[in-house]
Amino acid sequence: MSVAPVPISRAAAAADEVILRTDELRTYFKAGRAGVVRAVEGVNFSLRRGKVLGIIGESGSGKSVTARSILRIIEPPGYIAGGRVLFKGEDILQIPEKRMRTIRGNEISMIFQDPTTSLNPYMTIGGQLTEAYNSHTPSGSEKARDEAVRVLKLVGINNGGEIMKKYPCQFSAGFRQRIFIAMSMILYPDVLIADEPTTSLGITIQAEIIEALSEVQRQTGISIIIITHDFGVAAQFSDDIFVMYAGRCVEFSPKRDLLTRPAHPYTIGLIRSVPLLEERKTRRLKSIPGFPPDMSALPPGCPFAERCEFVGEPCREEMPELRAVSGAHLCACHYPQQYNVSEDTELGVF
Amino acid sequence: MLGSVLKRLVQGLLVTFCVVFISFVILRSIPGDPAKVMAPNATPEQQQAIRDGMGLSEPVLTQFRMYVGKMLGGDLGESYFKSDSVLNILGQSIPLSAILVVFSLLVSVVLSLILGTIAGTHSGTLLDRLISSIAVLFQSMPNYWVSTMLVILFGVRAGIFPTMGYSGAMSCVLPVVALVLPLTAVLTKVIRSSLIESYSQEFVRAAYARGVSRVGAYFRYALRNSLIPVCISIGSQLGFLIGSIVVVEYVFNFPGLGYTALNAILRRDYNLVQAIIILFSVFFVVVNIIIDLGTTRLDPRLRKAEGEI
Amino acid sequence: MGQNPLTRLVGKISANILLTAGIIIVAGCLAIAIAAPLLAPHDLSPNPALRLLKPFREASFPLGTDAIGRDILTRLMYGIRTSVLIAFSSVVLAALIGTVVGVLSGFSNPGLFDTILMRLTDVQMGFPFVVLAMIALTLFNPDKTSIAIVLSLSLWPVYARMVRSSVMLQKDSDYIAAARLMGAGRWRIYTRYVGRNLLPAMLPLFPLDIAGMVINESLLSYMSIGIKPPEISIGNIMADARGYIASDSWYILLPGVLLVIMVLGLNFIGDSLQTLLDPSLRQKRRG
Numbered sequence: 001m002s003v004a005p006v007p008i009s010r011a012a013a014a015a016d017e018v019i020l021r022t023d024e025l026r027t028y029f030k031a032g033r034a035g036v037v038r039a040v041e042g043v044n045f046s047l048r049r050g051k052v053l054g055i056i057g058e059s060g061s062g063k064s065v066t067a068r069s070i071l072r073i074i075e076p077p078g079y080i081a082g083g084r085v086l087f088k089g090e091d092i093l094q095i096p097e098k099r100m101r102t103i104r105g106n107e108i109s110m111i112f113q114d115p116t117t118s119l120n121p122y123m124t125i126g127g128q129l130t131e132a133y134n135s136h137t138p139s140g141s142e143k144a145r146d147e148a149v150r151v152l153k154l155v156g157i158n159n160g161g162e163i164m165k166k167y168p169c170q171f172s173a174g175f176r177q178r179i180f181i182a183m184s185m186i187l188y189p190d191v192l193i194a195d196e197p198t199t200s201l202g203i204t205i206q207a208e209i210i211e212a213l214s215e216v217q218r219q220t221g222i223s224i225i226i227i228t229h230d231f232g233v234a235a236q237f238s239d240d241i242f243v244m245y246a247g248r249c250v251e252f253s254p255k256r257d258l259l260t261r262p263a264h265p266y267t268i269g270l271i272r273s274v275p276l277l278e279e280r281k282t283r284r285l286k287s288i289p290g291f292p293p294d295m296s297a298l299p300p301g302c303p304f305a306e307r308c309e310f311v312g313e314p315c316r317e318e319m320p321e322l323r324a325v326s327g328a329h330l331c332a333c334h335y336p337q338q339y340n341v342s343e344d345t346e347l348g349v350f
Numbered sequence: 351m352l353g354s355v356l357k358r359l360v361q362g363l364l365v366t367f368c369v370v371f372i373s374f375v376i377l378r379s380i381p382g383d384p385a386k387v388m389a390p391n392a393t394p395e396q397q398q399a400i401r402d403g404m405g406l407s408e409p410v411l412t413q414f415r416m417y418v419g420k421m422l423g424g425d426l427g428e429s430y431f432k433s434d435s436v437l438n439i440l441g442q443s444i445p446l447s448a449i450l451v452v453f454s455l456l457v458s459v460v461l462s463l464i465l466g467t468i469a470g471t472h473s474g475t476l477l478d479r480l481i482s483s484i485a486v487l488f489q490s491m492p493n494y495w496v497s498t499m500l501v502i503l504f505g506v507r508a509g510i511f512p513t514m515g516y517s518g519a520m521s522c523v524l525p526v527v528a529l530v531l532p533l534t535a536v537l538t539k540v541i542r543s544s545l546i547e548s549y550s551q552e553f554v555r556a557a558y559a560r561g562v563s564r565v566g567a568y569f570r571y572a573l574r575n576s577l578i579p580v581c582i583s584i585g586s587q588l589g590f591l592i593g594s595i596v597v598v599e600y601v602f603n604f605p606g607l608g609y610t611a612l613n614a615i616l617r618r619d620y621n622l623v624q625a626i627i628i629l630f631s632v633f634f635v636v637v638n639i640i641i642d643l644g645t646t647r648l649d650p651r652l653r654k655a656e657g658e659i
Numbered sequence: 660m661g662q663n664p665l666t667r668l669v670g671k672i673s674a675n676i677l678l679t680a681g682i683i684i685v686a687g688c689l690a691i692a693i694a695a696p697l698l699a700p701h702d703l704s705p706n707p708a709l710r711l712l713k714p715f716r717e718a719s720f721p722l723g724t725d726a727i728g729r730d731i732l733t734r735l736m737y738g739i740r741t742s743v744l745i746a747f748s749s750v751v752l753a754a755l756i757g758t759v760v761g762v763l764s765g766f767s768n769p770g771l772f773d774t775i776l777m778r779l780t781d782v783q784m785g786f787p788f789v790v791l792a793m794i795a796l797t798l799f800n801p802d803k804t805s806i807a808i809v810l811s812l813s814l815w816p817v818y819a820r821m822v823r824s825s826v827m828l829q830k831d832s833d834y835i836a837a838a839r840l841m842g843a844g845r846w847r848i849y850t851r852y853v854g855r856n857l858l859p860a861m862l863p864l865f866p867l868d869i870a871g872m873v874i875n876e877s878l879l880s881y882m883s884i885g886i887k888p889p890e891i892s893i894g895n896i897m898a899d900a901r902g903y904i905a906s907d908s909w910y911i912l913l914p915g916v917l918l919v920i921m922v923l924g925l926n927f928i929g930d931s932l933q934t935l936l937d938p939s940l941r942q943k944r945r946g
Contacts, residue, residue, distance in 0.1 A: 073558045105560030112559075117552040121651055122575055131570075132560035167650035184560065365781050376794055486930065490922040492874040494881050495915040498901065502908045596789040600882060608789075612882075615793045627790065638781070 019223050020070070020108070020191050021046040025083035027062075027069045030076075037296045039065040041247040042083070044322060047191065047240075052217065052224045054234030054255070056270065057244035058292055063227045064113075066244070067193045071110055072100055087191070105132035109184035113196040115176035119168040126164025129183045136187055151182045154219060155212045174205035178212055185216060192216075193225045198233060210237055231270055235259055243267050246293050246303035249322055253329035261340055263331040265308045268339055302334070310335045354656060358642060362635035369631040370624070374414050377620050378406075417624070427621035429614075436625045439610065444629075447595055447606035449522055454529035454591065459584070461534045466541025471568070473546050481538065488535035493594045497528040497601035514603045525598045532594070533587060540583040544576035551575070578645050585641035589634060678931035684924025685866070691736050692743040699737065701730035703891075711907055722913055725899060731910075735917055738893040741886060742921075745803055746872035749810035750865060756811065757818020758857075762849055764819065765826025777823070780816035788813040788875065789882075796884045806885055810872050817868075818861070825857050859936045867929035870922045877918055893918050 027040040040062040047053045057063045068074050070085050072093065084091045092103060109132070112118035119128060129152075130144035137144075145164070152160035155178045168176055177197060184192060194213065198206035210233060217224055228234050234241055234255075241258045243251040243266065251264040262268045269288035290307035293299065302308070305315040314320075314334050322332040392400070401407050408416070420427065426436040469481040488496075504524060505513030512521045548554065554571050562570070596608030603609065607626060614622040646652045691698060700719070706728035714723035714731070722731040764776040792809050799805040829835055829852070838848055879885030880894025881901075888895060893914045900911035 068555075071559050073555055075555070101561050101563060103561075104558065105562075110556070110559040112552055112556050114552065118556040120551075120553040120557075120571055120575065122649065123570070131557070131562060135561055135563070135566065167654075169651045169654050180556075361778065365778055368778075373794070376798065379798065486926050487919075487923065490870065490926050491919050492878060492915075492922075494878055495897070495911075495918065498897075498904065498911055499915070502904050502911075593788045597878060597882070611790055612793065615790070615797065623794075630790065635781075 017049045018046045019049040021086040023084040025069055026081040027065050027074055028081045029078045031296055035296050039247050043249050045242045045252055047223050047225055049223050050221045051239040052237055054238030054241045055227045056234050058229055060292060061244045062247035063244055064195050067195045067227055071104055106136045106187045107189050108191040109189045111180055111184050111194040111197045114200040115173050115180050119176055121168055125166055125179055133186050147186055151186045154216055155182045174201050177209050181212055191223050195227045251331045257329045263325045263336040264333045265310050266304050358639045362639055365635055366631050370628055373627045375410055377623060378410050426625040429622045430619050431617055436621050443605060443607045443610045450525055450595055453526045457530045458533040458537055462537035462541055466538045470542040470545030485535040485538045488531045494597045494601050496531055497598050500524045500528055516605050525602050525604050528598050529594055541580055544579040545572050548572040548575040578648050581644055585637055588637050677927040681924045681927030688739055688921050692740040695736040695740040699733040701733045703729055705729055734891050734896055737891040738896050741892040742873050742876055745807050745876045746869045749807040749872050750868045753811035753814035754818050756815040758822050760819040761822025762826055765823040768827055780819050783816045792879055793884055801885055801887060810875055826853055829853055863929045863932035866925040870925035873922055
């Protein structure tokens with residue numbers, strides 16, 4: 001495997017304990033008079049404690065909506081249409097909003113895509129950093145400040161006291177994203193959802209941010225969901241990978257299985273289209289033909305059928321179930337493929 | 351900070367000077383001779399004497415030099431008609447107009463904050479539609495017509511409030527209402543749309559994601575970020591308010607600055623008109639400076655651009 | 660925030676209802692303005708026998724008669740004609756002056772020329788409109804032309820500033836640079852690029868400002884410094900009516916209601932256009 005180095009073992013907490021699980025999560029958006037966009041349609045995945053789960057998909061595949069649904073910060077015209085989100089065994093879609101608020105930022109927190117828009121330009125860094133702390137704990141501002149300085153050190157910012165008096169506009173985007181990571185870590189939550197944390201940043205900054213996230217993960221043993229459309233990021237950083245297409249889960253598996261033996265034609269297509277520096281001379285990138293489907297008018301069968309090279313009779317009529325292809329490796333396809341990527345020289349994937 | 355204040359002050363002074371100069375020249379070229387207005391039956395020689403006495407026979411530039419000289423000494427001259435010094439007349443009418451401005455601003459800001467918040471946080475609902483529609487309705491009503499309607503409704507018919515002149519606090523009620531209605535309508539619309547704008551920003555969602563409550567997000571994010579557009583529009587509405595005051599005072603015969611100004615213009619009371627124009631432009635310049643500095647202070651990005659932080 | 664499908668629906672329709680209502684009202688006013696001499700049921704000669712006839716009493720004088728027995732409906736029609744003409748031409752004039760000043764100012768931005776022009780707009784805006792109009796209208800004979808000029812005097816700085824800030828935002832943009840590289844001349848850039856991007860911002864302003872000018876024109880006439888009889892404007896009809904507010908308050912109500920309807924129509928159009936043309940209000944968010 002020629003993907004960038006992966007830390008082999010992370011702070012091994014209680015092995016394989018599932019801390020967050022979604023069960024048939026569905027989030028829809030009202031569109032027009034009677035139309036509904038099924039942005040998330042029956043998503044199932046589980047996040048193991050202390051592990052990193054990568055959610056991969058093209059833009060518009062429902063990744064961010066999934067993340068926001070977990071925190072219940074979907075805004076109209078969007079709404080959660082059904083399913084369960086089990087956090088430490090409890091369905092947090094059912095608890096009252098007031099109690100949900102004690103979970104947000106405290107037990108589950110989130111990093112947003114674009115640090116230039118997700119920080120309030122009119123508030124000091126310190127004001128926003130300590131906000132979660134102040135709204136969840138009764139202790140004084142002095143304590144909040146100390147916590148903020150400590151958590152800033154965690155992401156490699158050592159002059160925290162100075163920075164907190166300043167405003168977001170005084171820092172670069174990459175630096176703001178570090179600050180945002182610190183902000184979401186201030187109460188040492190159990191789960192951190194990173195929604196495309198590197199997408200809006202330059203390539204070298206991306207690496208720094210991923211490095212900072214790994215460092216945070218290594219030091220705290222937090223469970224992370226990282227949402228990305230960048231296969232490289234997911235491959236480098238996660239333990240499990242969850243592939244989304246058109247609001248549905250198409251493949252969910254431990255990373256190694258998924259990268260070496262992708263079963264879903266869409267995953268295979270994604271892997272084929274990853275540019276790898278080492279391979280540049282010998283292989284040409286292959287893009288997936290066609291376009292993602294119109295989410296407001298999905299066909300009855302598999303949403304990928306139109307673009308799939310292995311498409312068969314049942315694909316256009318029946319939505320395939322998520323089934324095990326081997327052990328923990330799940331795939332939603334009528335014709336799961338059996339590619340062994342590392343040996344597949346013809347495709348030239350790895 | 352100090353540098354930009356100074357720069358704005360100097361520019362403001364220049365603007366005021368231009369206003370004074372232009373209005374001075376224009377006023378003296380208005381057809382109609384104060385001497386004839388004051389003493390219509392006097393002989394030409396007597397009228398010439400009046401003109402000489404007021405310094406009106408001199409060339410305009412000489413008159414202007416004399417005027418500025420006196421003005422810097424704090425002397426704005428005598429009113430030609432009220433046989434009183436301009437300063438005294440202004441001293442009587444300014445407080446009355448100030449009451450109208452201050453009260454209508456206060457009431458409008460409070461009312462529009464409430465209504466704008468309701469509409470902005472329920473955008474798209476029937477309630478929002480209702481508030482916005484009423485706002486458009488009141489915005490579409492000319493000030494003078496609203497004033498006249500108020501006179502008919504509360505003055506002529508019911509006789510509850512005095513509708514003419516000034517006779518104590520009750521006389522201010524109807525003029526203030528007439529000023530408040532359109533002002534509230536405009537500010538409500540501004541607050542509503544800037545709240546909607548703020549709520550659409552990603553950082554509000556980021557705040558929710560870290561457990562900030564709806565109320566907390568309203569005060570710390572939505573409202574706070576709406577302050578700048580709201581302040582700017584209050585500033586621009588102040589200019590409009592001054593214009594409205596002239597109208598409303600005219601309809602209610604309310605002896606404030608606007609009413610005095612109108613009568614002064616009609617009577618060619620140069621010194622009084624001149625002083626009022628100076629007052630208006632100084633007021634406007636000062637308000638603009640305050641708004642400029644205020645928005646810079648409120649917006650760290652502007653402060654950064656100004657090199658303050 | 661509490662948006663359910665019903666209210667969203669209402670929102671969508673009402674935006675269009677308002678626009679439609681506005682267009683109908685304004686089209687009606689325009690038709691009356693153009694065809695007033697044809698539509699008017701009576702001529703404008705006084706008739707002492709019919710002083711202050713109340714409205715809705717007699718079919719031939721549906722809106723009553725004024726103090727010297729002239730048909731109010733007829734007078735209102737001619738009043739609309741004057742108001743529309745003056746308001747429209749003053750906005751066009753202001754937009755023209757404002758655009759020219761704004762473009763020149765914006766392109767010469769850090770410079771003396773720009774500073775002078777902008778301070779000039781300061782001076783202009785620093786003058787309360789009514790005072791300015793009073794002085795100007797005592798200087799010049801208050802006929803339609805001079806009133807339109809006076810009204811546009813109060814308005815052009817608004818356009819100048821808007822155009823200037825838009826030009827300043829655009830002139831350093833990549834597509835202007837690209838157009839320059841492609842060899843586009845100065846005028847082509849002014850008209851094709853800057854102009855095209857200005858139009859969406861300016862378009863909603865026209866109806867809104869025409870509404871404002873209708874109000875201001877009637878205000879001047881109401882204060883007897885605008886249109887003088889025998890010319891008719893809604894404002895001087897109201898000025899007439901002002902003498903009868905105690906005995907015949909319907910008299911001042913009629914032109915007022917008409918004026919408000921006209922202004923509302925214009926505001927509906929302006930507001931709807933603003934909503935329709937503002938991309939930030941139209942955007943849909945998806946995950």
